[in-house]
Amino acid sequence: MAFLSYLINGLSLGSVYAIIALGYTMVYGIAKMLNFAHGDIMMIGAYVAFFALSSFGIPVIPSVLLSMLATTLLGVVIERLAYKPLRNATSLSVLITAIGVSYFLQNGAQLLWSSSTKVFPAIISNGAVKLFGGELQISYLTLVTIVVCIAVMVCLTLFINKTKTGMAMRACSEDKGAATLMGINVNLIISITFAIGSGIAAIAAVLLCATYPTLSPTLGSMPGIKAFTAAVFGGIGSIPGAFLGGLMLGVIEILAKAYVSTQLSDAIVFAVLIIVLLIKPTGLLGRKMSEKV
Amino acid sequence: MSENKTPVLEVIDLGIDFGGLTAVNDFNMKVFNEEIVGLIGPNGAGKTTVFNMLTKVYQPTRGSIKFLGQDTSKMTVVDMNKAGIARTFQNIRLFSNLSVIDNVKIGMHNSISYNNVDAIFRLKKFHDEENRIQNEAMELLKIFELDDKAEIIAGNLPYGAQRRLEIARAMATNPKLLLLDEPAAGMNPQETQELMTMIRFVRDHFKIAVLLIEHDMKLVMGICERITVLNYGMMLAEGTPEEIQANPHVIKAYLGE
Structure with missing residues (x-):
């Protein structure tokens, strides 16, 4: 029964990774760049939610929406100011810029809100669902996290597959030149992608802070790297891949913590990534990239 | 003349x-x-x-x-x-991981008149437009003898059919x-x-x-x-x-x- 409980906790942590990873993978799939500032955008979202909840006493749902609005705008502004001028630059320049943006956000947050940690208020009551006569307890927070993650995933999949903007996104991810010649405004599509990826990062931020309620300007780094790992694990550019990768990463991390060693859990997570990439270099659900000659 | x-x-x-x-x-x-x-x-x-x-x-x-x-x-x-003005390419540039019909629908991108609000709330306008697009796309595919392959992934089509699909996609932009x-x-x-x-x-x-x-x-x-x-x-x-x-x-x- 302990195993089942660890598994569920793993899925819950993995859900947070999955939501962040979705942002990474969407931006990579369409703009073909790694937005290393993604974790820090999430951090800003966490602070916005924190101030909305504790300083202004705004209820939970409007606070989350406010936080989403803030990160959406932030994502679009960052793309416009930092990445758009580099649209035709080498991918290395864009990567370095993304790392620069990441440090800018971290230090900016430190300047504005100091580096001392803040405690995120509890947003979901402490109760738990008891199963098997109380042997298995699943906290409401865990349940909410998993359900929200599934909801985000379903909405995103419907959006990508069923709307004209989603269709245009898929076209851009395959061939931007041809998409432009079909009358698709590629710059607009990239902006929308950043908006969506950053917006859902705020959801991940609130869920993460509800589970680990310590707020600091470096809050986004480790989950950001884990989520990036999850995206690569699942096959970068693939939306179901990010979902699967995130969940698996969370489960592996929690099981490693429970059965092997807390200190070694991150090492085990990355070791599994290395093994997966050795066996399947494109990740679990990644597409094979082959150049036609 | x-x-x-x-x-x-x-x-x-x-x-x-x-x-x-x-x-x-x-x-x-x-x-x-x-x-x-x-x-x-x-x-x-x-x-x-x-x-x-x-x-x-x-x-x-x-x-x-x-x-x-x-x-x-x-x-x-x-x-x-x-x-x-619409064009095709010397070396075929289809969206080769998407289905045949989706390639044509992407061509219709600018003629689609519903917005994302209609799409999210599944309003009537969304369904009407989706039906119109589906029908028009199928009509185009019929002209290019691709209607029986609508759901196939474009990259898996035989060469000649890919060339025809490129023309169909270009025609979709009207x-x-x-x-x-x-x-x-x-x-x-x-x-x-x-x-x-x-x-x-x-x-x-x-x-x-x-x-x-x-x-x-x-x-x-x-x-x-x-x-x-x-x-x-x-x-x-x-x-x-x-x-x-x-x-x-x-x-x-x-x-x-």
């Missing part, structure tokens, strides 16, 4: 330099409505460069392009497509001028024959002008009403297929002295 009408496309003294290299210079041509015009010339003559300028993938260095009587010097690639870059490349004689019938049908059915680049002379002489010959970035000759076949300059350019 149609000489008295305003041309769909009028190219005046068009030229482009890449660094110090002049790729196309003093190029002039007119395409009238419902006309099939061929653009031929030896390899490297600048034919695809002309297409790239017409679609604004390259900005011309000199000269002007008038489309439907409008000056296009300030227009972007997206504007040109919205104005009514153009007034269709640019075909070597539509028969890699096709067998039977497929080429079918393609010729298809191009003629598309012209008659949609009442559009077609400008095509092609090396297959049987196709060019078979369906083009007028032909422009390009050599070293300059216009070498212009005329009916018969005139071009008899033109000594053209023969020299193709066969040498």
